[in-house]
Amino acid sequence: MPDLVWFVIRRLLATVLVMLALSLAVYLIFYALPADPARLGCGKPCTPDRLEQARHFMQLDQSTMQQYLQFLKGIVAGRTFGEGTAAVQCNAPCFGYSFPLARPVTTLILSRLPITASIAIGAAVLWLVAGVSLGVGAALRRGRLFDRFAVGFALVGVASPSFLVGLLAILVFGFWLNMVPVNGYVPLTESPVDWAWHLVLPWLVLAALNAASYIRLTRAQMLEEMNLDHITTARAKGAGEGRVVLLHGLRGVLVPIVTIFGLDLGGLLGGAILTEKVFSMQGLGELLISSVGQLDVAVVVGVTLFSAFLVILANLVVDVLHGVLDPRVGHA
Numbered sequence: 001m002p003d004l005v006w007f008v009i010r011r012l013l014a015t016v017l018v019m020l021a022l023s024l025a026v027y028l029i030f031y032a033l034p035a036d037p038a039r040l041g042c043g044k045p046c047t048p049d050r051l052e053q054a055r056h057f058m059q060l061d062q063s064t065m066q067q068y069l070q071f072l073k074g075i076v077a078g079r080t081f082g083e084g085t086a087a088v089q090c091n092a093p094c095f096g097y098s099f100p101l102a103r104p105v106t107t108l109i110l111s112r113l114p115i116t117a118s119i120a121i122g123a124a125v126l127w128l129v130a131g132v133s134l135g136v137g138a139a140l141r142r143g144r145l146f147d148r149f150a151v152g153f154a155l156v157g158v159a160s161p162s163f164l165v166g167l168l169a170i171l172v173f174g175f176w177l178n179m180v181p182v183n184g185y186v187p188l189t190e191s192p193v194d195w196a197w198h199l200v201l202p203w204l205v206l207a208a209l210n211a212a213s214y215i216r217l218t219r220a221q222m223l224e225e226m227n228l229d230h231i232t233t234a235r236a237k238g239a240g241e242g243r244v245v246l247l248h249g250l251r252g253v254l255v256p257i258v259t260i261f262g263l264d265l266g267g268l269l270g271g272a273i274l275t276e277k278v279f280s281m282q283g284l285g286e287l288l289i290s291s292v293g294q295l296d297v298a299v300v301v302g303v304t305l306f307s308a309f310l311v312i313l314a315n316l317v318v319d320v321l322h323g324v325l326d327p328r329v330g331h332a
Contacts, residue, residue, distance in 0.1 A: 011319050015312055022308050027068050030301045036060075037297050040100065057082045058099065071096065095302035100294060105302035108287060115185050116283035119275060120268035122199055123206035128261055131211035135218025136250065142223065150215050157212025166205050166278035173201060183280035202279050206272065210264060217260065218253055225252040258321050266314025267307075 038055040039046060046054075055061045058081060059070055070079060074094035081088040081097055090097045095105040138150035174182030180201050186194040225231065226249050273285030284303055291299035 008320055011316050015316050018312055019309060022312075023072070023305055024068060026301060026304050026308070027071060028064065030297050030304070031064060031067065037099070037295075040295055057086075058097075095306060096298035098291075098296055098299045100296050101299070105299050108299060109284065109303060109306050112282060112284045112287045114187065115281050116272060116276070116285065117269060118185075118188070118195070118199055119202050119206070119272050119281065119283065120265060122196075122203045123210070123272075124261070124265045124268065126203055126207035127209075127211040127214060128257075130207060131214025132218050132253075132257060134211070135215045136222050136245070136253075138215065138219045139222035139226065140245065147219075150219065154212040154215040154219075157209050158216070160209060162205070162209050162274050163278060165209060166202075166275060169201055169205050170278070185281050202272075202275050202281070206268075206275055213260070214257065217256060221253040221256055222249060225249045228252070255322060259318050262314040262318035262321070263311065266311040269307075269310045269314075 038051060038058055038060050042051050042054045052061070059067060059079075062070070073079065074090060074092065074096070076092060078092040079090045079094050079097070081090065088097060090104045090106075093106055095109065097104050098108060101108065134150045134153070138147040141147045170182045173179045181198045182201065184198055186198050188195040226245075231244060231249060272283065273289060275281075276283040276285040277289065284307070288300065288303045288307075291303065
């Protein structure tokens, strides 16, 4: 256990360093763009004096490094834009302030996060269960009809564009058959049934596409695992086939599955851009797209860093789970 604790501490320190480096890179890239947030918020007519006032109010008259340090300070302790009665307070954690929308970026992210999280988590559970189940079944029935069906389904899923599959699903199940809603979102707190019903189609589309890679990975790993010596030993000791598969075979398969699942889920929590666009859901992906169109740099930077944070956090969780599933990782 101490080895695992030190392993987690090292990963935490590495995560902090990666986040700092990434935040600096993202901040410098987006604030080096020709778009001037001060000019966008200056209004019309935008005289040189008003532009200078806007730049001072938005703290854009400082050097790039000073702006970045103010950005980091805002995440930890909050920021204040402007002075006097016109000052705008952005409480910690402050990922910036959207002057076109007149709201803190953190507030915008948190208002959209439940939609993206609902899509991502529901779809992730479906594709994990379906992908691993079909992959294990295909490996245990190698060469049979079930195996061919699973492999064929995986090939179709990997080759299918998500945007096209989403549109076809809306056309068939939403318009032709009129079985499920094709857009909109109902908060879970208002009606759990309507919440799930409006998410059925996005869940199924994402699950079908993502399960394909899990089927292929699980099948390949399971075929390799079932030929190892410890599986032969377990069978020789009289263990039942179900026990051999679940306790010995599947355990070895879970390590790569956990890796890809954590990264996929972390990336999807940062914004299911195509899915949200196709199904007209106002999640983080839609917020990012609209902010790019409006050249709202503060929101673009904030959402990008938040999404990156989720991916890095998912990677950290995956590393910890590896240490639990395979104790040898903790000694690395």
